[in-house]
Amino acid sequence: MPSRLTLVASLIGAGAGIATIAAVAQGINAGNRPALPDLPFTVTEIADFEAPWALAVLPEGRLLVTEHDGRLFLVTPEGEKTEVANVPRVQVSGQLGLHDIAPAPDYAESGVVYLSYNAPGEDGSQIVLARAVLRQGDGSAHLSDLTEIWRQPDGGGGGGHPGAIIAFDPAGEHVFLTVGERTESETAQDPTMARGKILRLNLDGSAPADNPWAGEGPVQSFTWSTGHRNPYGLAFAPDGVLWEHEMGPRGGDEFNRIERGANYGWSDVSEGTNYDGSAIPGHETRPEYAAPALYWTPVIAPSGLSFYSGAMFPDWDGSALIGALAGMALVRVEIDAQGQPDEAERFDMGTRIRDVAVAPDGAVWLIEDGDPGRLMRLTP
Numbered sequence: 321m322p323s324r325l326t327l328v329a330s331l332i333g334a335g336a337g338i339a340t341i342a343a344v345a346q347g348i349n350a351g352n353r354p355a356l357p358d359l360p361f362t363v364t365e366i367a368d369f370e371a372p373w374a375l376a377v378l379p380e381g382r383l384l385v386t387e388h389d390g391r392l393f394l395v396t397p398e399g400e401k402t403e404v405a406n407v408p409r410v411q412v413s414g415q416l417g418l419h420d421i422a423p424a425p426d427y428a429e430s431g432v433v434y435l436s437y438n439a440p441g442e443d444g445s446q447i448v449l450a451r452a453v454l455r456q457g458d459g460s461a462h463l464s465d466l467t468e469i470w471r472q473p474d475g476g477g478g479g480g481h482p483g484a485i486i487a488f489d490p491a492g493e494h495v496f497l498t499v500g501e502r503t504e505s506e507t508a509q510d511p512t513m514a515r516g517k518i519l520r521l522n523l524d525g526s527a528p529a530d531n532p533w534a535g536e537g538p539v540q541s542f543t544w545s546t547g548h549r550n551p552y553g554l555a556f557a558p559d560g561v562l563w564e565h566e567m568g569p570r571g572g573d574e575f576n577r578i579e580r581g582a583n584y585g586w587s588d589v590s591e592g593t594n595y596d597g598s599a600i601p602g603h604e605t606r607p608e609y610a611a612p613a614l615y616w617t618p619v620i621a622p623s624g625l626s627f628y629s630g631a632m633f634p635d636w637d638g639s640a641l642i643g644a645l646a647g648m649a650l651v652r653v654e655i656d657a658q659g660q661p662d663e664a665e666r667f668d669m670g671t672r673i674r675d676v677a678v679a680p681d682g683a684v685w686l687i688e689d690g691d692p693g694r695l696m697r698l699t700p
Contacts, residue, residue, distance in 0.1 A: 347591065347603065348662050351571070351616040355649050355668035361633075361684070361698040363669075367399040368692040374420045374624075375687050375695070377679045379428050384454075385687065385695060386435070388417040394454075394461045395695065397679075405462035408450065411438040414479015416445060424451070424523070425492025431455065433463075434495060436484035445475040447484050447514075449497050449525070469525025470497070473538060474513045477502020481550035485625075490560050494528060495521050496544065498551035498564065505587035508547050511540050516586060518551065518564065518578060520544035532581035547584040547609060553625030554578075557655065558638050565625055565642060568592035569600070571617030575640075575653065575661055576610065585609030591617060614661045620647030623689070624675035628652075630682025632700050639664065643673030645689055650676065650698075 371388040378384065383395045384404075389412050392404040410418045416438040424432035431453045439448045449470040452463040481500030488495055501508040501516035508516025511533070519542040522528055533540035553565040562578040572592025576584055589609050590600040603611035616622075624643035628636040640653040640661065648671055654664040672689035679685060684698040 347612050348614050348660075349591070349617055350614060350663035351573075351618045351620070353663050353666050355647070355666045357668050359667055361667075361700055364697045364699070365694050366397070366697050367395060367401055367695045369393070369687070369695065370693075371691045372674060372687040372689075372693045372695070373418065374675050375677050375685060376421050376423060376433075377677045377685060378423055379680065381679055381681065383677070383685060383695070384421045384423075384433065386418045386421050388412065390418045390437070392418070392421065392435075392463075394456070397683075397697070399695070402459065402461050404454070405460070406452075406466065407463060408435075408437060408448075408466060409440050411440045411445065413438075413445075415482055416479050419447075419482060419484035420486045422486040422488070425488050434486050436486055436497065438482060438484075439471065445477055445479075445502070447472040447482055447497075447499055449484075449486070449495070449521070451523075451525075467525075470519070470521060470542070472499060472514050474507070474515060477504050477515065483548075483551045485552060485554045487554040487556060487562070489562075490556055493523065495523055496554060496562070497521065498548065498554050500550035501548065501586065505549070508549065508586045509583075509588065511543065511546065512537060514539050514542075516546060516548045517543050518545045518548060518554070544580060545578050545582050545584065547582075547586050547588075549574075549586045549590075552623045553642060555625045555627055555640070557627050557640070558629060561659070563625065563640060563661075565622040567621055568615070568617070568619060569594055570597075571619060572600075572612075573616040573619045573622055574612035575614040575622075575642075576612050577659065579610065582610045583608070585611075591615045592619070613659075614653065614663065616647075620649065620651060620666075621645035622651070624673065624677075624686075626676050626678050626684075628678055628684070630678060630680075632682030633684070641676045641678070641684060643676045643686065645672040645674070648672055650684075650686065 390410040452466040480503035483498035483500035507513040527541040551566040642651040674689035
């Protein structure tokens with residue numbers, strides 16, 4: 321399997337006149353890797369939820385779990401659940417609802433959390449990024465000072481592909497948000513549409529002055545990268561590199577190293593084919609587009625992404641952990657010294673995995689896609 325890096329000079333189509341030279345790995349297809357039935361960890365079922373969608377681990381070890389229909393829970397490692405009050409009302413339709421939750425970089429001092437959801441209303445499909453203070457006491461919890469800091473200006477797309485995954489840069493100065501193309505694939509290449517983009521904002525929701533298209537428009541000012549399909553994983557590796565995964569159509573799930581101003585090609589190119597069986601040109605036909613360093617055909621339907629650091633699984637240090645919906649697995653990806661990722665192990669979980677997180681003690685937490693969906697803790 322190829323693993324060397326090739327340098328590709330990429331003229332970014334969505335950002336007229338912006339050129340970058342990025343290290344783009346030759347794509348490795350890990351789609352046919354077998355899942356391991358013998359698990360090197362113990363799975364402990366902690367609690368059940370109604371269609372859980374995302375989880376986050378707080379610094380003290382408790383967890384926040386969102387439910388798709390608009391509920392948020394604070395959960396102890398032992399499984400005691402407290403429903404959080406004052407969660408904003410959300411639009412529930414198809415894949416739309418309450419999505420991601422993430423503690424702010426200064427959560428230990430501020431108690432601030434960021435959350436993403438679909439806003440209710442006549443259109444009902446606009447993604448919102450908001451921040452609020454999580455307040456606790458006397459066995460209760462609620463959100464206060466809820467502030468909407470970004471709202472998707474273009475709705476539409478029915479109930480598909482919201483993305484809406486939150487990540488913070490290592491310096492704790494910026495928040496990143498993925499926006500899916502919402503089953504309207506041509507919008508991923510439209511710089512005036514937020515669909516199919518990864519956005520970069522200041523923590524207060526303003527547009528950073530050093531974004532690649534700062535000042536060029538209400539969407540362009542926030543855009544960090546473009547040409548994405550439905551990105552359901554976004555996280556910074558220990559070395560500070562931003563990685564994203566997204567679901568392909570029939571084949572072509574991608575694991576991408578995210579570069580400032582890069583265009584990842586959807587829907588002009590893909591490593592998969594259309595659902596009707598018609599071909600899509602591959603990335604090798606359009607060198608101006610950044611190609612995935614790792615992809616999966618057949619698909620695994622990746623969902624959730626976290627980088628491992630902890631004492632419980634020292635051999636996993638620095639690995640990307642990815643949930644797999646169609647693959648019904650936990651996938652571990654190693655990234656070598658040259659920045660080339662490859663699937664190292666795939667663990668057969670026997671169920672669809674919606675999200676994955678790593679606790680301060682080194683335990684790995686998973687949520688199951690379903691109703692009920694289990695919260696599970698993995699330990700050696």
